[in-house]
Amino acid sequence: MGELAQLKTAAAALEAQRGNLGDEVVDAGLRPLLERIAALESPMPEERKQVTTLFADLVGFTTMSEQMDAEDVRAVLDSYFALWTASIEHHGGTVEKFIGDAVMAVFGMKQASEDDPERAILAALDMVTSLADLNEILATEQRPPLAMRVGINTGEVVVGAVGDRRQEEWVAVGDPINVAARLQTAAPVNGILIAHSTFRHVRGVFDVQEVPPLELKGKAAATRAYVVERAKPRAFRVPARGVEGVETHMVGRAAELKRMEDAFLNAADGEPGMVTIVGDAGMGKSRLFEEFAAWLDLLPDRIAYIKGRAGQGTVQDAFSLIRDTIAFRFDILDTDPPSVVRDKLSSGVGDSTAELIDVEAGGKPFALIGHLLGFDLGSDALPADIEAQATHELGTAAFIDWVRGLAAVDPVIFVLDDIHWADDSSLDLAARLVTEPDLSRVLVVCGARPALYTRRPGWQAGERRHHRIDLAPLSNRDSRSLVAEILQMVPDVPEDLRDTIVAAAEGNPFHVEELVKMLIEDGVIVKGSDVWEVAQDRLATVRVPATLVGVLQARIDALTPDQKSVLHRAAVIGR
Structure with a gap:
């Protein structure tokens, strides 16, 4: 129903x-x-949206089904579709249709997210795994194993209702869907093949191998594609930014960097503190963190540098940010068995804080911390009779004592990015690190979008040791300097090209980078080994890069219907 x-x-x-x-x-x-x-x-208005489309198909199922009873074929298909549907919906996708033994799913059709391409690939990886599980069941029934292929593409489609279909039955139509279907047929057996249009959104998130350009039916130009091998462990993912082959100096953020440096020097001198860098997506928080880390590397003294990043969808997952931070610190992988996790935590945390805790009642400090943060340590890691509230309190105390032990040797810096997506438990624990008695030489540096203050309007308000640094858009002068930095291999950057990029980016450094990437892909900027050239005859109106569309769509889809209606009208009117 x-x-x-x-x-x-x-x-x-x-x-x-x-x-x-x-x-x-x-x-x-x-x-x-x-x-x-x-x-x-009410009829759903058609809407152009950037979505990520997934096509998956069984390999050789037609031949196999000819040797099976019709009811058995239906039972196998039902099992396979149920597993795949669960994987797709778990990662936020919508099953658009089943076609024979194939499935088409769309991510971002009903509710756009910035990470729709990543979600689609994670769903595909789950689908491959679930098919392997199904094959084990088929083996017990003496049936041959199933294999599959997956193709994924990202692009702009028209989303709406067909005929008398209503909003609960949305469909997507457009060439990107056809490309996803073609990629599926070209994918290796039990493999996932993604287009470059998808890859550009997930650089640094997955291990991939580029394949030779594909000649796809109906496409005049060859299509760049990549085989996805596996997801990088969540705590170790670093989405790639910048323009390939170009190293640039940071532009327009010297004052903000100086405030971060001063905050560290104060912390190293015994005055703990917290800095929250606030800016919209692309304003330069990550680059500021990189420059700060580079400055720290040049200091003569040792520093305990601990970093983590919150992810979308983790706000309800208690201690997820701190858990990923500790996982990165101690090289704990998602696939590590409990015994390995215990060894890594025990080696990293040690028993240095044992004298501060009633070990007989509470267990080892590493086990208390691991249990608090949600690591799977096995059923015997803690005493069976310890109460949940006591475990939470002792785990928190053990974590703070561990940080206190680090700070007694070297200054400690926690760098926590994207905390607007962080869970409240992690935020509360991070805040305690700068207010706990006898805990000095600690600096917590956070990166956040303004949305953090919608969810937690009182974040560190009135706290003497907290410093908020807001990143404003770059001035036109700084934006022109950034364009010159990125296009340093162009001997003489045409003024109209520079002004076009500056005007379109509106002071957002990431937008500047993505606009240059798009101009390279469109053939306006031609990269050479030593010198880049500009094909001015190809410089037309600048479109919005696909990497920015997802961010914009996610914000638009979060609006109420009335707000979206106003926005649609305003888009027609223009500035």
């Missing part, structure tokens, strides 16, 4: 209780149901 049918059934059942419940109660209950029904029954 679809959502619309369920809502109508619920509304009818509530209406039937009017005599028992009274008009006031029934009307209050019906109001949201009827509003949702009206929204679903």
Whole structure:
């Protein structure tokens, strides 16, 4: 039963209780149901959206099905579709259709996320794994194993309803979908093949191998593609930024960097502190962190430098940010068995804080920290009779004592990026590191978008040791300097090219980089081994790079219907 049918059934059942419940109660209950029904029954306007499309198909299933009873074929397909649907929906995708023994899924169709391409690839990896699990079951039934191919592409499509289909049955139409289907047929057996349009969004997140350019049916130009081998461990992912082959100096952030340096010098002198760098996506938080780390490397003294990054979808996962931070620190992989995790934590944390904790009652410090952060240490890591509240308190104390032990030897810096996505438990624990008694020589540096203050408006408000640094857009002068830095291999950058990039980027450093990348891909800027050239005859209006569309769409999809309606009208009117 679809959502619309369920809502109508619920509304009818509530209406039937009017005599028992009274008009006031029934009307209050019906109001949201009827509003949702009206929204679903109203025609959905067509909308252009950037989505990531996944096509998956079984290999050799037609031949295999000819040797099986029809009911057995249906049972196998049902099992396979159920596993794949679970993988797709778990990662936020929508199953658009089943075609024979193939499935098409779309990510970003109903609700866009910045990481839709990443979600699609993670779903595909899960699908490959789940098919291997299904093959084990088929083996017990003496049936041949199944194999599959997956193709993934990212691009702009038209999303809307076809005929009388309503909002609960959205469809996507466009050439990027055809490309995903073609990639699926070209993928290796049990392999995942992604287009360059998808790869550009996930550089540094997956281990991939580029394949020779593909001649796909219906495409005039060859298509660049990559085979996905595996996901990098979450704590070790570093999305790639910048323009390949170019090293640039940081532009327009010297004052902000100086404030970070001063905060560290104060912490090293015994005055702990916290710095929160606040800026919209692309404003230069990550680059500022890189320059700060480079400055620290040149200092003569040793420093305990501990870094982590929150990820989308982890805000409800208690201690997920601190867990990933510790995983990176001690080289703990997602695939490590409990015994290996215990060894790495024990070696990294040690027993130096044992005298501060009732070990007999609470267990070893590394086990308390591991349990607090959600690592799988096995069932015997802690005493069986310890209460949950006591475990939480002792784990928190053990973590703080571990940091205190580090700070007694060397200054400690925690660099926590993207904390607007971080869970509250991690944020609370990070804040305690600069307010705990007898805990000095600690600096916590955080990167966040302004959305952090929507969720936690009082973040460190009034805290004497906290410093907020807001990253404003670059001035036109700094933006022109950044363009010159990136295009340093162009002997004489045309003024109209420079001004076009500066105007389109609107002071956002990441936008400048992505616009230059797009101009390279479009053949406007031609890279040579020593010198780059500009084909000015190809310089037309600058379109929005695909890498920025996802960020913009995620913000738009978060708006209410009325707000989106206003935005659509404003887009037509222009500035």
